Amino acid sequence: MNSASRLALFASLMAALVLTPATAVVSAGLATPDSFAGIGDAAARSAALFTEAGKVLTSPRCVNCHPAGDRPLQGDAGRLHQPPVERGLDGFGAVAMRCATCHQGANFDPAGVPGHPHWHLAPREMAWQDKTVGEICAQIKDPARNGGRSLEQILTHLASDTLVGWAWAPGFGREPAPGTQRELGALIEAWLNTGAVCPR
Numbered sequence: 302m303n304s305a306s307r308l309a310l311f312a313s314l315m316a317a318l319v320l321t322p323a324t325a326v327v328s329a330g331l332a333t334p335d336s337f338a339g340i341g342d343a344a345a346r347s348a349a350l351f352t353e354a355g356k357v358l359t360s361p362r363c364v365n366c367h368p369a370g371d372r373p374l375q376g377d378a379g380r381l382h383q384p385p386v387e388r389g390l391d392g393f394g395a396v397a398m399r400c401a402t403c404h405q406g407a408n409f410d411p412a413g414v415p416g417h418p419h420w421h422l423a424p425r426e427m428a429w430q431d432k433t434v435g436e437i438c439a440q441i442k443d444p445a446r447n448g449g450r451s452l453e454q455i456l457t458h459l460a461s462d463t464l465v466g467w468a469w470a471p472g473f474g475r476e477p478a479p480g481t482q483r484e485l486g487a488l489i490e491a492w493l494n495t496g497a498v499c500p501r
Contacts, residue, residue, distance in 0.1 A: 331356060331480030334491035347495035354459075354488040355434030355500070362468035362478040366422055367429035373422055374430070377476050392422040408472035415475070417467050424448060438499035452493055460486025 332353050340346035357363060365374040371388040372381050387395045394400040404420035423429075426446045429437050440446045441455055450458065459465055460482065468478035478485075492498075 329479050331484040331488060333484070334487050337491070343495050344498045347492055347498035348500040350488050350492040350495060351438050351498070352434055352500045354485055354492065355437065356479045357468070357485050358429060358437050359434060360468070360478045361476070362471055364430050367427055368422065369428045369430040371425075379430075388422050388425070392424060394421075408470070410473040413473060415467070415472050417464050419464050435500045442497060442499070452497055456486065456489050456493060459489050 334350060337346050337349050337353075340349055361374070361377050361379050365376075365379060368374050372386065373388075374380060375382050384398070386398050386400070389395040389399070394402070400420045400422075403414055405414075405416045406418045407416045408414070409416055427440065427448060429440070432440070442452065444450065447455060466482045469480075469482055471477055
């Protein structure tokens with residue numbers, strides 16, 4: 302095979318990679334707060350709003366960093382992180398293998414490594430893995446299990462924290478969290494305004 306043929310083959314392969322569906326992964330939208338207006342009972346409406354927000358909170362983009370154990374999860378299937386890293390004392394990894402060793406300030410798509418300047422695991426008390434939406438809701442409302450935050454601070458965290466926002470720009474081949482961060486923020490704000498009732 303001459304160099305021109307090799308170049309043409311390489312160009313074809315690169316074009317195929319660029320057109321692979323994994324590069325164009327999009328997420329489903331979230332219902333708007335207005336779409337719950339038909340629920341007359343405020344408590345039932347509040348619980349329904351959080352249930353909709355729960356589509357984000359139970360997605361792999363969130364659960365992978367809110368694991369039940371001391372190892373992060375990865376991928377859409379939530380498999381144990383490889384290489385086998387540990388939480389460490391501060392959630393930023395063990396001394397010899399800090400999160401920032403591999404996870405830099407932004408996604409590095411050529412290697413498939415996600416990134417953010419503050420990449421780390423959520424505290425143990427904020428584990429969401431294997432929990433129902435109702436259990437996550439109760440946890441979010443409990444300052445002893447939500448990092449000492451008020452509900453207003455939870456809203457700010459979910460609606461505008463850029464680490465949370467990474468869930469909608471997770472890099473090559475990962476499915477984004479449902480909807481958008483703005484849609485999540487609107488649902489959480491409406492949930493708070495209707496009494497912050499948790500689904501059962």
